[in-house]
Amino acid sequence: MSQHFVRVRFAPSPTGPLHLGGIRTALYNYLFAKRHGGTFILRIEDTDRKRFVSNSESYILETLKWCHIEPDEGVGYGGPYFPYYQSKRWNIYRFYINQLLEKGYAYYAFDTDLDLDKKRKEYNDRGLIFSYNYKIRMDMNNSLTMTKEQLDAKLQSCYSYVIRFKIQPGEKLNMYDLIRGNIIVDTDYLDDKILLKSDGVATYHLANTIDDHLMKITHVLRGEEWLPSMSLHILLYRAFGWIPPHFAHLPLILRKDGKGKISKRNADSLDFPIYPIQWKVPDTQIIIPGYRELGYFPEAFVNMLALLGWNPGIKREIFSLQELINFFSLEKINKSGVYFDLKKANWFNKKYLNKKKEEIFSFLCEELKKRSIFYKKDFLCKIIHLTIDRIHFIHEIWEHSFYFFISPSSYESNFFNKICHQKSIFQLENVKILLSHTSQFTSVNLKPLFQEDQKNRHQIMQLFRLALVGVLKGIDIFMILEMLGKEESIQRVEKLINRIKEKI
The missing domain is CATH 3.90.800.10 (Glutamyl-tRNA Synthetase; Domain 3)
Known part of the structure; x- marks a missing residue:
């Protein structure tokens, strides 16, 4: 294959937002072009004027930009085969x-x-x-x-x-x-x-064939739904006396419930997002969030999308965009449909999260600033280090770290109601004594203090966690103690004791 004459196109219709299948088609065209030193073209196939949606084009351009797979030529980028709109041809x-x-x-x-x-x-x-x-x-x-x-x-x-x-x-x-x-x-x-058509407008079949020839497209990478049209397009090329491009039809992205492929028509019935970035419905102004707004990193989204139907043949799953380009080949694309798995998408995002500690720090600072709370950078960085394994998205950091900054104002009701008795007060009083007599307030020194009473240890630890966090979740309790310090920890224990007394 010539390294310098590969020309591919992504040719969406401006009839609404791109979904996962559409943006994956764009990605594979981009990767293939870059792999072979070729040109990636954006063409708007707007022959169906009845279904035209005004903000579709800007959505397409913004999506490609967010995914870092911008065209070399075409709508919004110019080029020698202008115009790149079918409606103008x-x-x-x-x-x-x-x-x-x-x-x-x-x-x-x-x-x-x-x-x-x-x-x-x-x-x-x-x-x-x-x-x-x-x-x-x-x-x-x-x-x-x-x-x-x-x-x-x-x-x-x-x-x-x-x-x-x-x-x-x-x-x-x-x-x-x-x-x-x-x-x-x-x-x-x-x-x-x-x-x-009767209104004088060319159908997709005619316009697409002519445009691909005139724009010197060498490879047509498109969705499997166009496979039945391949014969007509080949016959059209023959009728014109032209050499057809190479065709490659990509597998469908399927719903896990077995109800066919994902599409814009069934977006409301899916339990996962299908749009890369948010879409504002023109008629209703309803905003449907996309992966960007839900907190996914573009690198993670693209990495996930690339492996949704293609496999490089090695055990690795994390690839930079340049690595995807280097590894990409049509031979490794699946023939059969592939199922989308939201858990896997979240896993990809988590893998990229570890490289985003500065962004997490900025987000956490903003959350604290809203509440007029201020801490030194070293303390916040340590909090991030302790909690990062528990989150998949930047915005989850507050949910998993709030208790380091704010004393509980309420307690998990189901458990709180169960522990409202004199025995809990007695156990918490003992905890307070142990804490007050500890000189070196570190997790290493605190842990042995609570290992003697093995019979009641689990209940005591739950009580203790409720006092410090307000709910039965969080990182290692002894690390929480170390981060809060002796004074704050004892105050939180006393607060829970007083709340139990009020209840009983």
């Missing part, structure tokens, strides 16, 4: 479809919706499936069944029409997919797809 498509008409590879079809519905019903009544193909096109209202004079009269009378591709039957079309290998399609089973 109508004259180009019209020029090339006229070539197909002249060569006999396409034809005008004047069938109305009523005509088509009638034919479908006729077929349904006979237990058959209607398909506008070589078997029935000669019975339909199209230019193949008209004389030149009749066709000219129709066109001059401004009858509504579409232009269809004329499939030649009787061929076993042999195609090759870089992921799936050889694919053979019998053209007898292909229908005559519409290339130009």
Whole structure:
């Protein structure tokens, strides 16, 4: 493969936000281009104006930027094949479809919706499936069944029409997919797809084929859902006399509940986010958070996404973007669909968290500042060191460290109600005595003091933790004591004693 002539494109439709499948397609195109010293292009395929959503384009650009996989060329970046919007290339498509008409590879079809519905019903009544193909096109209202004079009269009378591709039957079309290998399609089973709609707008099939050729795209990496269209695109290339690009169809990302692939349509029913960054629904202004807003690092998100359908063949799972580029190959992409696992996504984020201690420190300082609390940097850094293994996201640091800064104002109700009796007061009084008589207030010196009463040790430790934290969670209790210091620790024990007394 030539190292300098690889050109790939990511060509989303501006019909809403990108989901995991869409951004993974962009990522694989980016990695493939960079791996081979090629060019990564962004093209907006906006032929479907009815489904156009105004803020989709800015969302696409912002998402690519957040993931650090920005295009070399295309919408927002310029380049020699401007314009990169299909909606601005109508004259180009019209020029090339006229070539197909002249060569006999396409034809005008004047069938109305009523005509088509009638034919479908006729077929349904006979237990058959209607398909506008070589078997029935000669019975339909199209230019193949008209004389030149009749066709000219129709066109001059401004009858509504579409232009269809004329499939030649009787061929076993042999195609090759870089992921799936050889694919053979019998053209007898292909229908005559519409290339130009009645409003004069080119369909995806026509526009995509022409644009890929004119923009010198060498490899088309796209989702598996486009695999059934590959035969039509290959036939279009042949009809134009062009050499087709190499095709690679990526596996679907599946729902773990077995209900098919993830998509924007089923986003509400999923128990995990599917958008890279937040999406504001234009009509309702409802904001749907994405991975960015939920606290995922872009590096972790991209690392996770890369391995969702591709495996470098080694045991490692943590890769920088440059390492992903170095390792990436189409040969290692799965053929079958892959299941998304949120726990695994969280695991990736946790792996990158250890490199983000400065960001965690800044976040913790902000949380303290909101509460007018101030501590020295060394103390905060030690808190981060003690709690970082318990968190997956920066914003979780406060939840796992608040008790170092704030004395409990309330206690976990279920346990508190159970320990509201004289025995608990007696045990806590003994704890207070032990603490007050300890000269070197370190975790190493404190731990042996609580090992004599093994029979009641578990309950005493729970009582002790409730006094210090307010809930039955947190790091090693003796390390909490060391960090709080003798005076603060004793005050918290006394506070719980007084609260129990009030209750009983």
